[in-house]
């Protein structure tokens with residue numbers, strides 16, 4: 415094909431498409447999206463190169479899901495020790511060795527590292543290059559290798575899986591005083607013997623809430639600052655309210671409707687000024703963690719140079735193709751979600767469409783996407799929230815089951831929370847589920863499966879659940895739905911029948 419053949423690249427007239435290619439696929443970034451894309455390509459017998467500039471495993475393994483969940487576990491145990499008297503045990507103030515907590519976090523990362531290692535992927539048939547990749551044209555990737563040297567590869571297709579990084583707002587003085595983000599905190603706090611005494615967590619999203627609660631439980635005085643009117647804006651208010659109450663009971667000072675306006679240092683300590691309805695308040699701290707969202711890594715590796723728009727995310731169609739159909743994107747860099755399991759889900763579509771898209775393409779399926787925020791209580795969701803249903807004007811009915819009515823939750827002292835199911839009016843078809851409670855992220859799996867395969871609440875009600883488990887909450891909510899929809903006419907007929915049978 416010569417340069418005038420626009421079939422593969424409508425924007426590619428300025429470049430000459432190679433006649434032959436070194437690779438079937440080059441994947442840029444070895445996080446969740448890149449690893450899965452490369453693995454699928456290798457499984458499909460493609461010649462695939464995976465390029466990683468920093469750490470194999472990307473953000474999830476090194477700076478995100480894995481370290482944060484390891485931190486949450488230590489914090490939860492500290493919390494359980496502190497409140498052991500609720501279970502008839504002595505409740506000493508836990509002695510936290512913060513350096514040991516941090517060491518454990520790094521040990522957990524090290525345990526999981528082999529799953530994402532160069533060796534593992536080489537064994538699966540993926541060539542892994544450590545270095546920084548840059549698009550030269552729609553079919554050529556130049557890699558500045560970590561060990562020195564530059565390598566150019568021509569490739570039929572490219573998957574952009576460069577992820578996202580913490581967004582740092584322009585607050586006067588913030589850069590000068592020094593701040594932590596999820597990218598830096600795990601190394602920067604690694605050798606601290608003690609947990610920071612006073613911490614500010616900027617942001618009330620999932621990252622801010624998980625970190626604020628964990629540090630409070632480990633002994634920090636935490637102030638969490640959120641400029642919106644409440645925490646966890648993506649979730650329904652009833653769910654966020656329970657999380658906020660829990661954070662407060664753990665000692666977090668939650669400041670909603672507070673906007674950070676300036677930072678500085680004076681009299682030996684750092685401070686942040688927050689504006690609440692026109693009143694400025696100063697908060698002193700030892701460490702500040704900025705957790706106000708994550709921005710896709712879009713710049714500096716040639717996307718704009720090949721004409722791809724990079725306003726917010728890499729612009730793709732429903733097949734994850736950019737304006738060059740042979741350049742696709744997956745994971746945080748593509749959006750619309752920023753979740754490891756969605757990155758992996760998209761990766762299948764990106765890899766298959768990259769390799770076979772000119773023969774058959776598959777539309778990315780976002781119909782049933784679950785997620786959880788791992789605060790205590792956890793908040794898990796799949797499908798519509800009430801707020802979304804209202805906004806989209808989708809008719810719905812709500813059925814709730816409160817965990818303080820569930821035997822196992824009562825026995826475990828885990829009775830804060832609820833299961834809330836949205837269904838189509840008059841039908842058991844599930845539109846969305848929110849679960850707040852212990853292990854909500856695990857409990858929701860049953861609803862994810864039901865929604866994925868079109869099973870309604872009736873099917874969940876008809877399924878045996880082990881007694882006594884937290885999972886029974888799912889059946890309970892289905893039972894509640896059934897009771898709400900009993901047929902009055904049928905019931906009165908039954909009553910008359912039974913009366914008649916008694917003679």
Ligand SMILES: Cc1cc2nc3c(=O)[nH]c(=O)nc-3n(C[C@H](O)[C@H](O)[C@H](O)COP(=O)(O)OP(=O)(O)OC[C@H]3O[C@@H](n4cnc5c(N)ncnc54)[C@H](O)[C@@H]3O)c2cc1C
Nearest residue numbers: 443445446447467472473474478547577745746752753754
């Ligand atoms: C604190 C925290 C907690 C989180 N917790 C959860 C959770 O519990 N559950 C969940 O589902 N998600 C969670 N997430 C989100 C999750 O980490 C991300 O959604 C996921 O890592 C996205 O994967 P990705 O492959 O798109 O990007 P990444 O994991 O960011 O990988 C992209 C990789 O590309 C590399 N790269 C970038 N540019 C180049 C280049 N030009 N050349 C070569 N390499 C390049 C980067 O070095 C990086 O390693 C959390 C995130 C954070 C920060």
Ligand SMILES: NC(=O)c1ccc[n+]([C@@H]2O[C@H](COP(=O)([O-])OP(=O)(O)OC[C@H]3O[C@@H](n4cnc5c(N)ncnc54)[C@H](O)[C@@H]3O)[C@@H](O)[C@H]2O)c1
Nearest residue numbers: 617618619620621622640641642705706707752786787788
């Ligand atoms: N358990 C999980 O699945 C999990 C955990 C952590 C992160 N993540 C992913 O990472 C993404 C990023 O999370 P996040 O919590 O950083 O971002 P977010 O966008 O979810 O929340 C950021 C919050 O910060 C607030 N904010 C923004 N600017 C502010 C300012 N200047 N001052 C005060 N508040 C400000 C926003 O109003 C918002 O509520 C999430 O969208 C999620 O997809 C997932």
